[in-house]
Amino acid sequence: MPTDAPEVPGTGVWAEVVGQPDARRVLFTAAEAARRQAAGEDVPPGAMTHAWLFTGPPGSGRSIAARALAAALECSDPQQVGCGRCNACRTVLQGTHADVKVVVPEGLSISVAEMRALVQASARRPSTGQWRVVLIEDSDRLTEGAANALLKAVEEPPPRTVFLLCAPSDHPEDVSVTIRSRCRVVQLRTPLxxxxxxxxxxxxxxxxxxxxxxxxxxxxxxxxxxxxxxDEQARERRESVLRVPLGIGRFADVFTAAGGLVKLAETEAVTANEQRDEAEREELKTAMGAGGTGKGTAQATKGANAALKELEKRQKSRATRSQRDALDLALVDLAGFYRDVLITKTGSGAALNHPDFARSSAKAASEWTSESALRRLEAVLACRTALGQNVKPLIAVEAMLATLHTG
CATH class of the missing domain: 1.10.8 (Helicase, Ruva Protein; domain 3)
Known part of the structure; x- marks a missing residue:
């Protein structure tokens, strides 16, 4: 590492970027350059750019790193870039800063209408901070029309606007080549x-x-x-999933296990959204004058019912996404189990995904051939692909489990 590389503090917003020393250094350097640029100082070309793409595997902290950069750009502490203590840093991290718009897709995609409204808002000058920041989590969920709308803004950005995009990779299937080519890519790795x-x-x-x-x-x-x-329930759900490979001794067990996996995902989705859904309904009813009396009450009630139907539509879309995400997580755990079986079978000595289920994976390794374990792993990956193509979850899971049973 060059001797003149900046020393990145391990406190403030940077403490949130776990296990990513290289990315943290790049982001800190950019935020420091942005502060000097805002003060009218000369900075090296490319030190700070208007569009960033954060890529990395699930759990690597893409959105956390993006929020850390956003907070550092808005930080009001004159002595530290991204102090984590000032009002600007705190409100950015909490998602309430006036100049930072965070887009977290609640459905299966981000629509063109939503993106056009976002692009229009991004053109305004910052109201309280130095920058207007647009942070899009899961930008791989952009529809083609939404991506085109975003591209126009990224091609000709306002002088004080920064776009922060998060995606699993910079592959064209996740982010279009035209958008990627206009972004500075920050690749995150799996934390140790x-x-x-x-x-x-x-x-x-x-x-x-x-x-x-x-x-x-x-x-x-x-x-x-x-x-x-x-969360003890999260631990119990994981154990239920990892008991599946050795628990489908008869073909009839395929259908029982499939129903159990789908039900597990539905329960997790309901648990994740129940309180939020109820709070949103009560807030909407209050805003629309629920319980009011007097002139105009009938018209207000009619408007409230229409707004409530629209809210329920959005909540249903969010629940569908939550269920798919929960089911996908279960499939990732299953894929990890079959990887453990192959590791045990070959004696490679690599770290297991599920060391606490080492006895189960060893039992499977003693009973299955390597080809059989690989076919099972491929069936899990095929199920993930099918779900991504909107195949009905129960049908996709039953097809997978049939292969897991027969090997």
Whole structure:
């Protein structure tokens, strides 16, 4: 590393970017250059750019890194870039800063209408900070029309606007080549187990032994590790999924297990959205004058009913996405199990995805051939592809489990 490389603080917003030293250095350098640029100083060309693309595997912290950069750009502390303590940093991290718009798709895609409204808002000058920031999580969910609308804004950005896009990769299937070519790409890696365990222990106050276990089985996903360490039901759901491979002894078990997996995903989706859905309904009813009396009440009630139907439509779309995400997570766990079987079978010595299920994977390795384990792994991956193509979940899972049974 060059001797003149800036020293990145391990505190403030940068402490949130776990296990990504190279990316953190790049982002800190850019935020520092942006501050000097805003002050009228000369900065090297390319030190700060108007469009960024954060890529990396699930759990690598794409959106966290993007939020850290957004907070550092708005930070009002004159002594530190991204202090994490000032009002600007706190409101950015909480998602309430007036100049930072965070788009988290609640449905299966981001529509062109939503993107056009966002592009229009991004053209305004910052109201309280130095920059207007547009952060789009899961930008791979942009429809073709939405991507085209965003491209126009990225091609000719306002002078004080920064676009931060997050996607699994810079592959054309995730982000169009035209948008990618106008972005500076920040590639994140899977955080190491020790780094995740340290965060759980020191920042979340998790018991050290539980933190070590959660970090070892989360697949490098920080958010998943936190859920497993703090939510007993999440641990139970994972165990239910990992009992499936050795639990389908008869063909009839295929249908029972398929229904169980889909039901598990539905339950997790309901649990994740139930409180939020109810709060949104009550807030809308209050805003539309529910319970009011007097002149105009009938018209207000009619308007409230229409707005409520629209809200229920959005909530249904969000529930569908949550269910697909929960089911996909279960499939990732299953794929990890079959990988463990192959590792055990070949004696490679690589780290297991599920070390706490080492006995089960060893039993499977002793009973199956390598070809059979590989066919099962391919069936899980094919199921993930089918779900991505909107195949009905129960049908896709039943087809997968039939292959898992026969091998």
């Amino acid at each position: 187990t020790d780094a995740i365990a340290e965060v759980l222990r020191d920042r979340d106050g998790v018991d050290p032994q539980l933190a070590e276990w959660a970090a070892s089985v989360c697949g490098g996903h920080i958010g998943r590790a936190r859920r497993l360490a703090t």
